[in-house]
Structure formats: C-alpha cells, structure tokens
Amino acid sequence: GAVQIFEAAEGYAVADDILGIRKITGDTALRVQKTEFSAEKLEERGFSDLLKKLLLFDEYYQIRLGGIKGETKSFITSEESQAGYREFFRILVENAGEPVLWHCVWGKDRTGIAAALLLSALGVDKETILNDYELTNVTFRDFLNIIESELRFYEANDDTVARILSIQGGVDRRNLEEALALIDSEYGGMEAYLHNQMGLTDADLEKLRAAYLE
Numbered sequence: 001g002a003v004q005i006f007e008a009a010e011g012y013a014v015a016d017d018i019l020g021i022r023k024i025t026g027d028t029a030l031r032v033q034k035t036e037f038s039a040e041k042l043e044e045r046g047f048s049d050l051l052k053k054l055l056l057f058d059e060y061y062q063i064r065l066g067g068i069k070g071e072t073k074s075f076i077t078s079e080e081s082q083a084g085y086r087e088f089f090r091i092l093v094e095n096a097g098e099p100v101l102w103h104c105v106w107g108k109d110r111t112g113i114a115a116a117l118l119l120s121a122l123g124v125d126k127e128t129i130l131n132d133y134e135l136t137n138v139t140f141r142d143f144l145n146i147i148e149s150e151l152r153f154y155e156a157n158d159d160t161v162a163r164i165l166s167i168q169g170g171v172d173r174r175n176l177e178e179a180l181a182l183i184d185s186e187y188g189g190m191e192a193y194l195h196n197q198m199g200l201t202d203a204d205l206e207k208l209r210a211a212y213l214e
Helices: 013-017 025-034 041-045 050-066 069-076 077-096 110-123 126-134 141-153 158-169 172-185 189-195 203-214
Strands: 004-007 098-105
Touching: 013 158, 041 050, 069 077, 069 110, 069 158, 069 172, 069 203, 077 110, 077 203, 098 110, 110 172, 110 189, 110 203, 126 172, 172 189
Parallel strands: 004 098
Antiparallel strands: none
16 A cells, blocks of 8 residues: 655754755854864865754754753643644554554654654553664664764763764663653653543554554
8 A cells, every 4th residue: 555654753953954045153153162062173174065964953942942851841741742642543543454654854853753652552562662662773774873973082071972973863761761751740640641641542452453553
C-alpha cells in the first residue's frame, strides 16, 4: 500500500535559520567570541556556514527553551505538540498494518518522542524504549564527528562541544527518562496519557498491537 508520511512540525522559526536566512547578530557573535571560541580562529576564518547554523540552533534551545530539556518537556505538555501526536496516532490507526514514515528536522527529538509513545502504546517496556532512543547516537555518529571537528577547529571548550552535540545530532537518555516521568507525575501514567491526551481507545490500542506486533 501507499506509504503514509507524518511530519512533526511545531512552528519552528528556526527552520528558516537552518537555510542561512537569518544571520548571527553582533551580540551573539561577541558573546561566543569572548566566552566559547578562539578569537584568533574566528578572525582567521570568520563564522563558517556550519558554525552559523550550529549557533542558531544553540541560541534557540538555550534562550527560547532553556535547553534541550525544556523542549522535550514541551513535547509532552504543550497543546500544539499533543495535537500533533494525536494526528500521528490517527494516521497509524487508520492505516494500521501499512508503512508509515514519520520525521522532523533532525529525526531524533520530536520523532523520538513519537517513537516512544508508539512503543508504549504497543506495550513495550520502558527500558527497551530508552535503549531504542539511544540508538540515535549510533546512527548519527558520522554527522556528529563532522560537527565536533568544526567546533574543535574553533577551539570550543569541552562544555560547549558537549552541549552543541547533544542538540544537533545526539540524544541524552535522561531527557526521555524525564519526559516519561513527567507523564507519570502529571498525567497519571502512560496508559492515561494515551487515552486522555492522545485520544486512543482500547479498540485503537488493540488494532495497533494486532497490526504491528508479531
């Protein structure tokens, strides 16, 4: 059958930034130049296109969301995110047994939460879900090596390298652990979240399990 496609989008203004449309502001350039990168390297090469994109995402996460944990929390709690994931499950239920592709900008954060919710709906245990989430760090390894090489050229300190790598291509198991814990503490557990926030009925869950479990 036809492949159904679900794109997780949350109104990211930063999506345009990835294309290089918005430039690094003078304040941002000054901030990183003084605190996190070599002034000599910046003067030698200037801001490379890759570094600009890395810093735009870093600015988005640190200033607008208070870090990657703030974003992960918003995926669980915001009405916009919940509506998006309800649509995700609607597509799955209506096309049970058919191929479904879901993705976002990087394919790890919004996509990772979607995968965790789906695996939970299928009855997969939490440890397996967390291990599956961490596989991102394996599949993104070559991309992360490119990013780290660029940051090291600019003599970024270790904390900066770790922070930007976690945003750009890696995942931190603790972020998903906290997201799942939030579901338990604020929504009465995963089963209640799937029923009340995702709008899934017992019949929907049975249909998904019949279609996607061996």
